[in-house]
Amino acid sequence: MLVAAVCWGFVIYASWVGGAAKDNQLIYFGLLACAVLTVVYYLMGAVVNEKMSTTVLIWPVLLNGIFQAIAFTIVYTTKGQKMDFIMGMHPGFFAAMVFFWLGNFVTATLAYLMLFSSKAVPDDEWERFQKEIAGQEKLH
Amino acid sequence: MDEQLIQPSPVIIGYTIVFMLVSIAIGWYANKFAKTAEGFFGGTKMFGGVVIGLASAAAVMSAFGFIGGPGLVYKFGFTSIWMTIACGPGFAYGYWVIGKRMRAMADVTDVATLPDIARVRFQSQAVRGILAIGLCAAAVAYLSSQVKGGAKLMNQMLGVSEEWGVAIMFGSTLAYMLVSGMSGSILTDAFQGLVMLIGVFGVIIAYFSMTGGDLSVIMNSPQFGPTFVDGAGAMPFQLVIAFAMIFFIGVMGQPTMLAKMYSVKSHRDLKVAGILGGCSYGLTSLVWILVGYGAMWLVATGASAPIKDLDKAAFLFVSKTGGVLQALVMAALLAAIVSTASFFISLASGALTRDLAGALGHEIPVGRQIVIGRYLQIVVMILCIGFGYWGGRAVAILGTLGWGFFASVTIPTFTMGLLWRRCSREAIILALIFAVVANIACPILENFKIWRFPFPYYLFTVGGAVIIATVVSFFTDGAAGKNLPKQMEPVFKL
Numbered sequence: 001m002l003v004a005a006v007c008w009g010f011v012i013y014a015s016w017v018g019g020a021a022k023d024n025q026l027i028y029f030g031l032l033a034c035a036v037l038t039v040v041y042y043l044m045g046a047v048v049n050e051k052m053s054t055t056v057l058i059w060p061v062l063l064n065g066i067f068q069a070i071a072f073t074i075v076y077t078t079k080g081q082k083m084d085f086i087m088g089m090h091p092g093f094f095a096a097m098v099f100f101w102l103g104n105f106v107t108a109t110l111a112y113l114m115l116f117s118s119k120a121v122p123d124d125e126w127e128r129f130q131k132e133i134a135g136q137e138k139l140h
Numbered sequence: 141m142d143e144q145l146i147q148p149s150p151v152i153i154g155y156t157i158v159f160m161l162v163s164i165a166i167g168w169y170a171n172k173f174a175k176t177a178e179g180f181f182g183g184t185k186m187f188g189g190v191v192i193g194l195a196s197a198a199a200v201m202s203a204f205g206f207i208g209g210p211g212l213v214y215k216f217g218f219t220s221i222w223m224t225i226a227c228g229p230g231f232a233y234g235y236w237v238i239g240k241r242m243r244a245m246a247d248v249t250d251v252a253t254l255p256d257i258a259r260v261r262f263q264s265q266a267v268r269g270i271l272a273i274g275l276c277a278a279a280v281a282y283l284s285s286q287v288k289g290g291a292k293l294m295n296q297m298l299g300v301s302e303e304w305g306v307a308i309m310f311g312s313t314l315a316y317m318l319v320s321g322m323s324g325s326i327l328t329d330a331f332q333g334l335v336m337l338i339g340v341f342g343v344i345i346a347y348f349s350m351t352g353g354d355l356s357v358i359m360n361s362p363q364f365g366p367t368f369v370d371g372a373g374a375m376p377f378q379l380v381i382a383f384a385m386i387f388f389i390g391v392m393g394q395p396t397m398l399a400k401m402y403s404v405k406s407h408r409d410l411k412v413a414g415i416l417g418g419c420s421y422g423l424t425s426l427v428w429i430l431v432g433y434g435a436m437w438l439v440a441t442g443a444s445a446p447i448k449d450l451d452k453a454a455f456l457f458v459s460k461t462g463g464v465l466q467a468l469v470m471a472a473l474l475a476a477i478v479s480t481a482s483f484f485i486s487l488a489s490g491a492l493t494r495d496l497a498g499a500l501g502h503e504i505p506v507g508r509q510i511v512i513g514r515y516l517q518i519v520v521m522i523l524c525i526g527f528g529y530w531g532g533r534a535v536a537i538l539g540t541l542g543w544g545f546f547a548s549v550t551i552p553t554f555t556m557g558l559l560w561r562r563c564s565r566e567a568i569i570l571a572l573i574f575a576v577v578a579n580i581a582c583p584i585l586e587n588f589k590i591w592r593f594p595f596p597y598y599l600f601t602v603g604g605a606v607i608i609a610t611v612v613s614f615f616t617d618g619a620a621g622k623n624l625p626k627q628m629e630p631v632f633k634l
Contacts, residue, residue: 005611008603012603014378018377019593041555042236045559060236064233072384079367089369100226104228109231112411121411128633139249
């Protein structure tokens, strides 16, 4: 959580100082901090019984941050430029749609579909949880 | 009355009437799920993944996405699209991060509302009360800001006056909300989600048949240019940070999604809910993108004159489509407004009936909660309509409360509270106070031109609340660490 708080702090700083000074490079670093922040929350939430498998760590968690970083980098480097289109889209538009939108779908939605029963919410872990709470009174 | 861009046809009027009648019928059917406080205010553990997935997408996608979003695209290009492309995949991300723990809380305690979970996690009526005030205020403010949009839509669809439009739209919504509360909201939202998806296919067909899918006309147009077709758009670059961040991580802070996580029958339903919700929202976000660029294309090619009122961009595009497509798309717009409205009416009435009263030491007997909740739904609705119409500047100020406000009170409370044992009661109370005060103060300061951040203020309020909750948690230990209620331990091991 400390890392998340530091990332939030840097994101606000980059937006504030970078926005006021029109320093697009600082704003770009703020965007990269966003990618780190999403990975931090992902790391904390995708654990099962306080452990994370290597599979989940690579895909979806780290890959999610990588896709976001690629999208932000291309958008930053192509911003406001007249360029040849890729599949009817400006390269920055293309990067946002493919690496951010589709990339996030692959590393969140598709991963949830593929890994739900084995890595996200395994039945045996849920049953263990049910057994643990069965012996206790409801919390009020 | 506004300029009539859409001519109300028998197809549009007929489809609208059928849509409303089916919504009312489903809402009344849902009464069988609303016999208890948990069912009426929360729909707790009652629905399958398909219903919850569609309902989540419908409730999250509001009038802003279908009317305001295309207007922003028309005016600024890609910048605002970051909100919607972040939000779709953010659904499953949110389910990965806190879905199972939110659902688990419904087994650990009796849950009807979000503040119920907060009270139990932090063992605090203060947390419950502040959260209830925050959720209620934001829900009323947000709903009020939708009233005029809804009125304009009904005016365009049916040709009735705005006053009659409001009466028809919100009257029919109330007709089923009074009967079935949140359960009715969830079931009708699922139906309305389907209506929205049908409308999306109409938009896709219309956009590609109209434009051919090539944006180079816009890039080469003297009225627009490359900044309108790149990946950053014409708004200041730092807005991409706020939009991409708050709308990706912030989805899991939206009550429209959070409250659905404990409404699934079993833990297995989380899978379909997360996937279908995200995919459905992802499809509906095409309306935001394609309608906005479609309107821009019409102007860039000279097929239409430039528009000044950004809310007209969506109607401009729809006016160029055929009769049946118009009916499909307009009904989708209506569904977007009604589904969000029904959820927020239920959220606000639940927060007042169950949580605020309880937090103040006047726990209403469970048997009477539903009756009082029904009265308060009417009060909330009247308040929203009155405020929306006659609130003047206050609506402009408080209408910005919404996504960012919700994220700033819920991310510390639920995301941090359910992921981090060390997150303490004192920290959350301070974070909530900061969030409520800052979210009201910032738009007032901006509106009166006293102070303005060079970025959307909610980035500051969400980040500030998280930072406060983190720092204070290191120095306090109420309901945290070794003081965490032992019944909570299994949740943290999930």
